[in-house]
Amino acid sequence: MTAKTPISRVETLPDRPWTEEMLRESATQFQLLFEHNPHPMWITDLETLRFLAVNDAAIQHYGYSGEEFLAMTLKDISPPEDIPALLESISRPTHGLDRAGTRRHLTKNGTLLEVELTSHTLSFAGRRAALALADDITERRRAERSLKESEEHYRAVVENVADAIVITVDTTPVFANNAFLALHGLVDMSQALGSSLEQLIIPGDAPLVKERMLARQRGDPGASVYEYRIRRTDGDVRTVQASSVAITHKGEPAVLAVLRDITERRHAEAALRRAHEELERGVQERTVELSQAIEILQEQIAERHKAEDHLRRSQEQLHALSTRLLSMLEEERIRIARETHDELGQALTALKIALAWIRQRLPADQKPVQDKADQMAHLIDTTVQAIRRIATELRPRVLDDLGLVAALEWHVREFQDRTGVACAFTRSPEDIVVDPARATTLFRICQEALTNVARHANATRIDLSLTQAGAALCLEVRDDGRGISEEAMADPKSLGLMGMRERVLPWGGDVHIRGIQGRGTVVSVHIPLGKKEAGLSGAPP
Numbered sequence: 001m002t003a004k005t006p007i008s009r010v011e012t013l014p015d016r017p018w019t020e021e022m023l024r025e026s027a028t029q030f031q032l033l034f035e036h037n038p039h040p041m042w043i044t045d046l047e048t049l050r051f052l053a054v055n056d057a058a059i060q061h062y063g064y065s066g067e068e069f070l071a072m073t074l075k076d077i078s079p080p081e082d083i084p085a086l087l088e089s090i091s092r093p094t095h096g097l098d099r100a101g102t103r104r105h106l107t108k109n110g111t112l113l114e115v116e117l118t119s120h121t122l123s124f125a126g127r128r129a130a131l132a133l134a135d136d137i138t139e140r141r142r143a144e145r146s147l148k149e150s151e152e153h154y155r156a157v158v159e160n161v162a163d164a165i166v167i168t169v170d171t172t173p174v175f176a177n178n179a180f181l182a183l184h185g186l187v188d189m190s191q192a193l194g195s196s197l198e199q200l201i202i203p204g205d206a207p208l209v210k211e212r213m214l215a216r217q218r219g220d221p222g223a224s225v226y227e228y229r230i231r232r233t234d235g236d237v238r239t240v241q242a243s244s245v246a247i248t249h250k251g252e253p254a255v256l257a258v259l260r261d262i263t264e265r266r267h268a269e270a271a272l273r274r275a276h277e278e279l280e281r282g283v284q285e286r287t288v289e290l291s292q293a294i295e296i297l298q299e300q301i302a303e304r305h306k307a308e309d310h311l312r313r314s315q316e317q318l319h320a321l322s323t324r325l326l327s328m329l330e331e332e333r334i335r336i337a338r339e340t341h342d343e344l345g346q347a348l349t350a351l352k353i354a355l356a357w358i359r360q361r362l363p364a365d366q367k368p369v370q371d372k373a374d375q376m377a378h379l380i381d382t383t384v385q386a387i388r389r390i391a392t393e394l395r396p397r398v399l400d401d402l403g404l405v406a407a408l409e410w411h412v413r414e415f416q417d418r419t420g421v422a423c424a425f426t427r428s429p430e431d432i433v434v435d436p437a438r439a440t441t442l443f444r445i446c447q448e449a450l451t452n453v454a455r456h457a458n459a460t461r462i463d464l465s466l467t468q469a470g471a472a473l474c475l476e477v478r479d480d481g482r483g484i485s486e487e488a489m490a491d492p493k494s495l496g497l498m499g500m501r502e503r504v505l506p507w508g509g510d511v512h513i514r515g516i517q518g519r520g521t522v523v524s525v526h527i528p529l530g531k532k533e534a535g536l537s538g539a540p541p
């Protein structure tokens with residue numbers, strides 16, 4: 001007993017000493033038994049249910065002080081709903097030790113306790129009393145309940161999980177869930193629990209599984225997840241994946257294995273792998289086809305490049321040839337014009353002088369002969385004129401003697417006289433000096449342009465201008481005729497226009513022709529200055 005609950009309270013009830021006989025019998029034993037008992041103990045009056053004595057453990061456990069206890073009855077520590085049962089059990093006549101069973105009690109602070117009550121009826125001062133020992137089993141019950149709950153949870157999980165679960169001892173199943181039965185095609189749990197690995201697993205895989213399970217049971221480290229094939233009772237072979245863990249079953253080392261049917265997964269994986277391989281093969285084939293196509297394409301491109309090179313080279317050769325021919329033509333014209341003019345002219349002049357000499361010496365009466373000689377002289381004059389004209393047409397002397405500007409002026413005047421089309425020639429600056437080769441080019445182009453106006457334009461007026469702007473010469477021939485058509489410009493048979501373009505090519509120049517229907521045609525020629533073109537001549541030697 002603690003200091004808080006002195007022995008006197010146990011020894012005595014108010015007013016009346018009650019323990020004299022009892023204490024006389026075994027005061028020391030009772031005191032030890034009652035006071036130092038670790039379980040709450042009390043004595044109650046069976047009539048009034050009043051507490052007659054309580055021990056220290058009761059005070060500690062229930063939270064009431066000794067005085068409070070002695071002022072209370074058993075009903076005060078019972079939940080109201082339990083009171084009828086309490087009264088009923090007390091009214092039952094009992095003798096000696098009575099395991100009163102489980103009771104619910106309330107502590108002072110309202111905590112509900114579950115106690116296993118052992119009571120003994122005794123006679124006390126002529127009254128019926130009960131000595132009771134309360135074993136608080138609240139915690140034990142709570143632990144039992146939670147154990148039961150968790151066992152129920154575990155059972156629910158194991159029974160309802162889709163994976164097969166089996167516990168084996170020395171590879172023999174001692175527990176299995178329904179999924180395990182379903183996996184193996186078994187109908188009865190006894191089939192599973194009595195089975196051996198060899199009955200369930202295909203022969204090839206059984207030894208390995210056995211070895212793994214035993215190793216796991218021994219607690220050896222190693223792969224805890226592995227695959228093997230089982231043969232179901234219907235003969236179907238399935239692939240399972242097992243993951244196992246070492247446990248204790250009824251004190252024995254055992255193995256808990258979770259099995260999952262991965263047959264479909266393996267099939268799907270295999271199908272996927274096949275599809276992947278097929279795709280890969282397809283891609284490879286396509287890649288080969290594609291690279292072949294690319295090769296062919298590259299060959300074609302190379303061939304086309306070769307053809308283009310070839311074309312370009314032959315075009316360049318053609319340009320060179322045409323340049324050379326134009327140049328030769330010009331030289332030939334110069335030579336023929338000079339020889340015709342000079343040699344034929346001289347010969348005819350000599351002929352005319354000789355004829356005049358003969359004419360003077362003819363007798364006066366020889367009138368018919370004199371007339372013949374006069375006719376001959378006249379014929380020689382017209383022949384000389386014809387030769388001059390032919391020579392000029394071949395190569396106007398003025399171009400070589402006085403240069404481009406004078407030659408153009410002369411040619412324009414001559415054209416106007418011949419065709420009746422009004423011509424105006426302007427130049428800027430006044431004193432343009434052009435080298436003989438460019439002069440020949442520009443003169444010939446102008447000749448062709450004017451000829452075209454006369455032949456095709458039906459024009460009434462021509463404006464011709466020669467300008468030197470910056471480092472280029474520009475010749476423009478503008479008429480007010482019908483206007484050149486697009487078709488004529490694009491026509492490969494338009495050799496005159498092509499000739500114009502060919503003539504400027506060696507200079508890196510260009511020819512622009514544009515026509516507006518009914519309003520005339522403009523031919524503009526640009527030739528850069530400075531560059532010397534070796535292949536061209538046009539100047540007199």
Ligand SMILES: Nc1ncnc2c1ncn2[C@@H]1O[C@H](COP(=O)(O)OP(=O)(O)O)[C@@H](O)[C@H]1O
Nearest residue numbers: 452453456457481483484488494495496497521
């Ligand atoms: N000034 C122009 N006005 C209208 N048509 C023209 C003019 N110049 C050229 N053409 C047209 O362009 C064509 C090609 O000219 P060209 O190549 O010189 O060939 P050609 O003079 O021998 O016919 C001519 O047939 C003509 O129809």
Ligand SMILES: [Mg+2]
Nearest residue numbers: 451452496497
């Ligand atoms: Mg022409």
